[in-house]
Amino acid sequence: MYVAVKGGERAIDNAHAWLAEERRGDLAVPELTTAQIREQMTLAVNRVMAEGSLYDPDLAALAIKQARGDLIEAIFLIRAYRTTLPRFGSSLPVDTGAMACDRRISATFKDLPGGQVLGPTFDYTHRLLDFMLAADGDVPAAPEMPVDPAPVPHVMSFLNSEGLIAQETCDGTPAPDLTRAPLELPAARALRLQALTRGDEGFVLGMAYSTQRGYARNHAFVGELRIGTVPVEMEIPELGISIEIGEITLTECETVNQFTGSKTEPAQFTRGYGLVFGQTERKAISMALVDRALRWEELGEDDQGAPAQDAEFVLYHCxxxxxxxxxxxxxxxxxxxxxxxxxxxxxxxxxxxxxxxx
Amino acid sequence: MTESTDRKTWLGLLARAPQGRIASLLSQVGPVPPATDLRRPEAGSVMVQGRAGGTGNAFNLGEMTVTRCSLQLPCGTVGHGYVQGRSKTDARAAAVVDALLQTDHADRVHATVTAPLAAEAAARQKSRAAKAAATRVEFFTLVRGED
Incomplete structure (x- = not known):
């Protein structure tokens, strides 16, 4: 027997009214604007864009405000909104080699063309609470120095030129899309990368950390980490040309991992790759480590039974x-x-x- | 700057302009012919692609919001606007500018709208690059140990 239960409408309405009041907080404190969130909670906005899988800082800021700072709830709001948008098409693949870098570091080469550029980083801060921020204060302008106009090539290209690292070549396979077809295994690397870039930062970080601690160990060096802007270009049928339709900030991490080789093939380093919307370096490094761990089969490595090697486990839970x-x-x-x-x-x-x- | 005079370049500048900027520059152009919408401003998304390892196979990175609009001037010239974000006003203003740049108004619109947009974009980029340059590490080596 099934008994339909009705009721609770009044309770639900009142709960939502109270939620709105709690969201606003003490009326004696000025209300937070979405512009303030967008400009001053940038890294939260970036995470919501990356995992919401929709690059729009204004929407992400609104979602964070509506979700009272609960980032997963905000990501949920963005994912739901995303489904209401008609899709105009796909961009051409972005050229990260031509990125206007705010930050570009390599843990493998000290001296390299383009140099080590720290950018606006938390690294080397003392992680001590700055009570000056509790009071309002003007921030002095960041120093500027003359710009070296030389290109900033990918670090991997140096190793590539010597044949010391596996090449990443394109065979023209169109990218599969998780948002259009359900995830099926075995998943091609392109599908895994899409799942990882929108995956939960905490989950991907935990998986990446497990590989460092010895589960599917594949000792990673950060060959390069770069953060900056790239133009997004798309073919416009009515124009018959491709045009830039915008500019986005990306974080890219390329790892250099333990080498493979055999009697017939000379030893070569292998690589992992992370590319994420916004300034999101913890996520991008994590993504690169997990990408590398998931490549065990194509690189002819042993299945060590490690969680990070298990594509089904990682992709269905990230x-x-x-x-x-x-x-x-x-x-x-x-x-x-x-x-x-x-x-x-x-x-x-x-x-x-x-x-x-x- | 002659760079911003070809269509691909000006459409890119219009797409990346800060919100409200195109309309505010366009208002300084003076009277412009009224345009009829061919495709009313419409917000949507574009799937952004990356490449595995930067140079390998394409993969889907996530979507971005884009708004587009197409319209026609009384003389028959068609303009298309594509802007990043969800501003319908911006998309329409971009399409008006695109149309005008293909007419006799081109010089005036270029001087008042696209040339300033190009200068502003260059200034924004230059400022960030200069700040990045100031954080570039200059290594020096210390001589250590006994000699």
Missing amino acids: DNIQATGFLEHIKLPHYVDFQSELELVRKLRRDATGQGAE
Whole structure:
């Protein structure tokens, strides 16, 4: 028998009204604007864009405000909004080699064309709370120095020229799209990269850390980490040419990993790759490590049974919206399901204690 | 700057202009012929692609918001506007500028709209590059140990 349960409308309406009031907080404190979030909570905005898989800083700021700072809730809002947009098409692949770099560092080469550019980084800060920020204060302008007009080539191209690292070549395969077709295994690297770039930062970080601690160990050096802007170009059918349709900030990480080689093939370093919307370097480095771990099969390595090598485990659990949706649904009413469990347990207990016949 | 005079370049400048900037520059052009919408401003998304390892196979990185608009001037010239973000006003203003740049108004519109947009974009980029340059590490080696 199924009994429909109705009710709770008034309670739900009032809960939402209270939610709005709690979101606003103390009325004596000025309300936060979305422009303030966009400009001053940039890294939160970047994470919401990356995992929401939609590059729009204004929308991400609005989502963060609406979600009271709960970033996964904000990502949920962005994913939901994304589905309402008609898709005009796909861009040409962005050229990260031509990035206007705010930051560009290499842990493998000290002296390299373009140099080590630190950019606006938390690295080398003392991680001490700055109580000056609790008071309003003007920030002095950042120093500027003459710009070296020389190009800033990918670090990997130096190793490439000597044949010391596996080349990344394009065979023209069109990119599969997770948002259009369900994830199926075995997943090509292009599909894995899409899943990882929109995957949960915490999950991908944990997976990456596990490889460093010895699960599918493949000792990674950060060959290069670069953050900056690239133009996005798209073919416009009505114009018959490709034009720039915007400019986005990206973080790219390329790792140099343990080499492979055999009697027939000379030893060569292998690579992992991370590319993420916004200034998101923890995520991009993590992505590169997990990408490398997932490549074990194509690189002829052993399956060590490590979680980070298990494409099914990683790809089916890295999406925080799928995860939170399934996780949080268990708090919603399951009265009927539970009723049947309850009946069953009561019956089993009656049978066990010989009081079955009543 | 002659760079911003070819269509691909000016469309790119218009796409990347800060919100509201095109309309505000366009208002300084003076009277412009009224345009009829062929495709009303419409917000949508474009899937941005990257390449594995920077040079390998393409993969889907995520979408970005884009707004587009197409219109026609009384003389028959068609203009297309594509702008990053969701501003319908900006997309329409971009399409008007694109159309005007193909007419006799081109010089005036170039001087008032696209040339300033190019200068502003260059200044923004130069300022960030100069700040980045100031954070470039100059290594020096210390002589250590006994000699």
